[in-house]
Every structure is written in C-alpha cells, then in structure tokens.
Amino acid sequence: MNPAASSEMPVLELTGIDKQFNGVPALRGVALRLRPGEIHALMGQNGAGKSTLIKVLTGVHAADAGEMRLAGEPIRPGSPLEAQRMGISTVYQEVNLCPNLSVAENMFSGRYPRCGAAQGFRIDWAKVNRDARALLARLDVDIDVSQLLSSYSVAVQQMVAIARALGLSSRVLILDEPTSSLDDEEVKSLFAVLRRLRSEGLAILFITHFLNQVYAVSDRITVLRNGSWVGEWRASELGPQALISAMVGREFAAQAAGHAELPALEEFAPAVLQAEGLGQRGQLQPVDLSVRAGEVVGLAGLLGAGRTELARLLFGLAKPDCGRLRVDGVAVDLASPADAVKHGLALCPEERKTDGIVAELSLRENIALALQARMGLRRTLSRAEQTALAERFVKALGIKTASIDTPIGLLSGGNQQKAVLARWLATRPRLLILDEPTRGIDVAAKQEIMDEILRLAGEGMAVLFISSEMNEVVRVSHRIAVLRERRKVGELPAGSSEDAVYELIAAES
CATH class of the missing domain: 3.40.50.300 (P-loop containing nucleotide triphosphate hydrolases)
Incomplete structure (x- = not known):
C-alpha cells in the first residue's frame, strides 16, 4: 500500500447510495471511499450492484438517495461527459474507443487542439500527435500514434484508453474488468502502469473477478452483496477465504450440504x-x-x-x-x-433471453428450432410434427402455458428455461x-x-x-x-x- 494514502482524506466519497428500477432495489445504503494514491478493489458476485454503482458514479443513472463528494464538494454528475469533466474517468472491459480512428484521434476525440484565428480554424494535428505520444510515454508505451487503433492488440488499446483518461486530468480512474482479455504478461504490464499512476497520486477503482489480481495490486477492498454494502478492508487484513465469505454471505462452516440421491454411475461407463x-x-x-x-x-x-x-x-x-x-x-x-x-452435443446458454429464446416466436416454434436446424432445410418439420413435439415436452417437463402457440416471451422465466431445455432434448x-x-x-x-x-x-x-x-x-x-x-x-x-x-x-x- 502507498503509505501516504492511509492518512489522506478521500478524494471521492459515496454514502447511503440507493437506486431502484421499477420499484426493485438495485443499491441499498452503499458506501465507497477512494483515497488519492490508492488502488481500491470493488468486489462482489454477479448482481451485487457493482455495475449499477459505477453507472451512478459516472452519471449514467441518478441515485435515488445518498450523497457523493469529490474533494469534499457535493457532486451529482448528469452524464458520463459531465463526470469526465469533474475528473472521473472510466475504462471498460470492452474498450470504448473507435477502431477506425488513429490512436491520437481516439485520445483527443471531442477536444482537439486547434490553431489559427485564435485557435478556431483547424485542428492542430502536430500537437494532437505530440500530446498523444507524451501521454502514452507516461505509461511506457511507445507506438505510432498515427496508426489506426485497430492495428494494435487489446492490451495496447487498454493503455490508449487509460492514457485518454489521464489526458482528461482525471483524479479518479475506474477500471471495469480491464484484464478480462489480457494474458499473464499483459496483466503484469498493466499492473506496473497502475502502480506508477498510484505513486503519482491517482485514485484507482479496480473491478475484477480474479482473486489473485486483487491481492497483487490492491490496497483496499470494498465488498457489495445483493446491492448492499458489506464492508471495507485493507487488502492485507482480508484473506481470500474471508473475502469469498463476505461475497457469498456466510462463513466457512465446514458443514455438509444437502445432497440429492444421484443416479448410479457404471464403473466403466465410457467417456x-x-x-x-x-x-x-x-x-x-x-x-x-x-x-x-x-x-x-x-x-x-x-x-x-x-x-x-x-x-x-x-x-x-x-x-x-x-x-x-x-x-x-x-x-x-x-x-x-x-x-x-x-x-x-447440446448447450443451454447462460443468457436465456438473448441467446436462448426467440421471444416473438411461439413456444412450439422455439422447441422445434434445434431439431429443425439439425435436419436441415431440405426436410422441414410440419406444423403437426412441431405440435406433437411441443405437446410431448410441455407434458414431460411440466411447462405451464395457455397454449403451445403462446409467444414464449410471455412465459415466466422458469417456463422459458424449460422450453430451452426441451429444444435440446428434442435433438436426443x-x-x-x-x-x-x-x-x-x-x-x-x-x-x-x-x-x-x-x-x-x-x-x-x-x-x-x-x-x-x-x-x-x-x-x-x-x-x-x-x-x-x-x-x-x-x-x-x-x-x-x-x-x-x-x-x-x-x-x-
């Protein structure tokens, strides 16, 4: 940890943050304190509220309650651009830049330096390229900034996104899953950059699901669970097991879980x-x-x-x-x-609504999809065959629907999931x-x-x-x-x- 950080007042402080969507709480009483010269990990399982909190912090969503202070002054950004102007910049998992523009253009898009007639006439491209090289040099990145961003690796694109944030005079840098597409060596390079920025006094919020990375680079850890604040700890004082316990909501109790009666497995069953x-x-x-x-x-x-x-x-x-x-x-x-x-082989995908069902089609049509795809275009399932197939699985899986011709998007989540399962079971x-x-x-x-x-x-x-x-x-x-x-x-x-x-x-x- 940066020794100075522990005694510094927070550069950013959130208290009592609440947010609801259609009456459903997404955040309840969430707190967060970021100190200058510190890397702070934000941890939690899927649905814990991390993404919602970042969107509130960066002006995508307005908080329903609570207070945010930047350098002691109350703030309430109304948009990501407004948050950037305040000095809060975010680098997302999927680099949010334009691959068809040059590196330098990406770094100064929307704020190009100009020259001529009191700097109002034309873009000063020489200065754009010079300043882009200078910002990247802070990160030990030496590339041709006139080349298209798409010509560089994801790791370099991450560095460009961070350099752009630094060019906005950021006081707070939010990194949302920045290592998800990087290999081990690229992660090491990124962490070296983060440590350098920390030594320069930048406050860094680091969001990741990788426990080893949390302990490799973070000074403090805040944990969210089910939209609520669980606690804040120094990383050196919260071990991996304790962190997982905080995330999942219970202590390691060494108690046996309830187990179903598993079907007998033949000793020499083939793989x-x-x-x-x-x-x-x-x-x-x-x-x-x-x-x-x-x-x-x-x-x-x-x-x-x-x-x-x-x-x-x-x-x-x-x-x-x-x-x-x-x-x-x-x-x-x-x-x-x-x-x-x-x-x-068959796969029931994780994202049921986007990758599993076709909401506008009927339950009957959704169940028939995979079997029809396997049979090919030359042999189409008749409506009678689709009906027989759908009715068989509706009965076998207990799918609750008024009719097999009901649009699947109108069914409950559980019945949609059963229909996706039925689709693949139909292929045997x-x-x-x-x-x-x-x-x-x-x-x-x-x-x-x-x-x-x-x-x-x-x-x-x-x-x-x-x-x-x-x-x-x-x-x-x-x-x-x-x-x-x-x-x-x-x-x-x-x-x-x-x-x-x-x-x-x-x-x-």
Missing part, C-alpha cells in the same frame, strides 16, 4: 466427451475434463473463472488454439455449433451442457429442473452442469471440476461440501 489441454489465449488456460455417460459433472468457480468460456469451446462457439477434443473417443474439430449438434443429445440453467427462476421451477437433470443422467445422458449456486453444484454432481481465474485447479468427488469447493477456489496458487 462421451474428453477435453485434453483445451484452451484459448486470453480466455482459458489449457483444461483437461471428461464427462462419462450417465454422469453429472459440475463446473464450479466464481464469476469470471472461465466456466462459460469452457462451455463455448466445447460447443464450437469459440475456437481453441491449443488442445484436443474427443467425442466418444474420436478426435473432433468443431468448427461451429452445427458441428457440435451433429456430434450429439449424448452430452447436455447447462450454463446457469436455474438463474432467475423461482424455487419450484429450480427444483423441477434439478430433478430433470438427475432423471436424464439416470437414462445415460452425460451432463455438464454450470451454476453460480454452489449448493446446486454439490447437490447433483458425481464430480465437481473447480476453476479459478481461467484455470482448472482441481476436482472434488460426489458428496463434497460447499466449503470444500470454496476452499479450493481460495487456495493459494
């Missing part, structure tokens, strides 16, 4: 899917994973651990640059999800990948889906089950593969407790 050293640069370190017929393998890890990235590689949505994938013992190269479907897959299948649905629907997972495994289907709800993972899994910071860090057997999983996540690398 339906085997990943051997499968990885993708910047997304996932090489992973070994197998799923046998009739087996439920849970995939556990905090948000950002690489669970969805692995699912995308297994289903042909992303291309691995190392490793090998086998289906039924035969090496396969999945060029697309269509290839995955042909090999008997060998392996079913379920990415957060119970998110956003009620308790009863969750139970029905969990029971269905076990029933499918009992019939011999291989299931890869991904969930942020650790109690669900330990309840239905024959084995649990644990990911941390885009690496597989171990496996646990059936009957393991939630604590055992969290301890493996929090263990030192």
Whole structure:
C-alpha cells in the first residue's frame, strides 16, 4: 500500500447510495471511499450492484438517495461527459474507443487542439500527435500514434484508453474488468502502469473477478452483496477465504450440504466427451475434463473463472488454439455449433433471453428450432410434427402455458428455461451442457429442473452442469471440476461440501 494514502482524506466519497428500477432495489445504503494514491478493489458476485454503482458514479443513472463528494464538494454528475469533466474517468472491459480512428484521434476525440484565428480554424494535428505520444510515454508505451487503433492488440488499446483518461486530468480512474482479455504478461504490464499512476497520486477503482489480481495490486477492498454494502478492508487484513465469505454471505462452516440421491454411475461407463489441454489465449488456460455417460459433472468457480468460456469451446462457439477434443473417443474439430449438434452435443446458454429464446416466436416454434436446424432445410418439420413435439415436452417437463402457440416471451422465466431445455432434448443429445440453467427462476421451477437433470443422467445422458449456486453444484454432481481465474485447479468427488469447493477456489496458487 502507498503509505501516504492511509492518512489522506478521500478524494471521492459515496454514502447511503440507493437506486431502484421499477420499484426493485438495485443499491441499498452503499458506501465507497477512494483515497488519492490508492488502488481500491470493488468486489462482489454477479448482481451485487457493482455495475449499477459505477453507472451512478459516472452519471449514467441518478441515485435515488445518498450523497457523493469529490474533494469534499457535493457532486451529482448528469452524464458520463459531465463526470469526465469533474475528473472521473472510466475504462471498460470492452474498450470504448473507435477502431477506425488513429490512436491520437481516439485520445483527443471531442477536444482537439486547434490553431489559427485564435485557435478556431483547424485542428492542430502536430500537437494532437505530440500530446498523444507524451501521454502514452507516461505509461511506457511507445507506438505510432498515427496508426489506426485497430492495428494494435487489446492490451495496447487498454493503455490508449487509460492514457485518454489521464489526458482528461482525471483524479479518479475506474477500471471495469480491464484484464478480462489480457494474458499473464499483459496483466503484469498493466499492473506496473497502475502502480506508477498510484505513486503519482491517482485514485484507482479496480473491478475484477480474479482473486489473485486483487491481492497483487490492491490496497483496499470494498465488498457489495445483493446491492448492499458489506464492508471495507485493507487488502492485507482480508484473506481470500474471508473475502469469498463476505461475497457469498456466510462463513466457512465446514458443514455438509444437502445432497440429492444421484443416479448410479457404471464403473466403466465410457467417456462421451474428453477435453485434453483445451484452451484459448486470453480466455482459458489449457483444461483437461471428461464427462462419462450417465454422469453429472459440475463446473464450479466464481464469476469470471472461465466456466462459460469452457462451455463455448466445447460447443464450437469459440475456437481453441491449443488442445484436443474427443467425442466418444474420436478426435473432433468443431468448427461451429452445427458441428457440435451433429456430434450429439447440446448447450443451454447462460443468457436465456438473448441467446436462448426467440421471444416473438411461439413456444412450439422455439422447441422445434434445434431439431429443425439439425435436419436441415431440405426436410422441414410440419406444423403437426412441431405440435406433437411441443405437446410431448410441455407434458414431460411440466411447462405451464395457455397454449403451445403462446409467444414464449410471455412465459415466466422458469417456463422459458424449460422450453430451452426441451429444444435440446428434442435433438436426443449424448452430452447436455447447462450454463446457469436455474438463474432467475423461482424455487419450484429450480427444483423441477434439478430433478430433470438427475432423471436424464439416470437414462445415460452425460451432463455438464454450470451454476453460480454452489449448493446446486454439490447437490447433483458425481464430480465437481473447480476453476479459478481461467484455470482448472482441481476436482472434488460426489458428496463434497460447499466449503470444500470454496476452499479450493481460495487456495493459494
């Protein structure tokens, strides 16, 4: 920690921040204190309120209650531009710059220096390029600023975004998941820059899901949970297990979780899917994973651990640059999800509303989609066939709907999730990948889906089950593969407790 930072008054202080959307609380009594010359990590699980807090802080949303002070003076920015003018700049996970402009143009867009007739006539491009080089030099970045931004790596683009923020005379720099697309060496370079900026007195708010990065660079940690402020700690005084406990809302109690009665797994059941050293640069370190017929393998890890990235590689949505994938013992190269479907794989995606359902189509049409895609354009399912298919799964999964011709967007979240599951079951897959299948649905629907997972495994289907709800993972899994910071860090057997999983996540690398 910067020794001077602990005695400094906060450069930015938020107290009692509340925010509601349509009557639903998103933030309740949230506090945050940023000191000059300090890197402050903002931690919390998905839905904890981090993004909403940043949007309030940067003027995207107006707080319903609470106070914000910058250098002791009350502020209430009405837009991101107004926040920037106050000295609060944000660099997002997806670099928010224009790839078709040059580096220098990106850094000074909207505030180009001018020359001639009292600086009102034309842009002084020589000064633009000179000042851009000077700002990047502060970050030890030496590039041709006249080149298109798109010609440089994501890591360099991150540095350009930070340099632009510095050019706005920022007093507060917010970094929202800045390392999500960087490899280890690029992360080290970024952290070296952050430490230099900290030594210059800048207050840095660092948002990440990577625990090792929190402890590598942060001085203090603030934790949010379910929209509420949990606490603020010095990083040196809050260990990884205590941090996870603060994020998930309970202490490690070493108590056994309730477990379902798992279907018996044949001792020599064949592996339906085997990943051997499968990885993708910047997304996932090489992973070994197998799923046998009739087996439920849970995939556990905090948000950002690489669970969805692995699912995308297994289903042909992303291309691995190392490793090998086998289906039924035969090496396969999945060029697309269509290839995955042909090999008997199915994926219920994490984002149900954007990647799962087609809201304007009927329940019947949504259920028929995957089977129709596998059959191809030459053999179309008749309406009678679609109806028979939909009615069978509506009955089998207990989908509640007035009619199979009701637009699926009008159904509850739980029934939408069952319909997505039905769509893939209609293809009779060998392996079913379920990415957060119970998110956003009620308790009863969750139970029905969990029971269905076990029933499918009992019939011999291989299931890869991904969930942020650790109690669900330990309840239905024959084995649990644990990911941390885009690496597989171990496996646990059936009957393991939630604590055992969290301890493996929090263990030192």
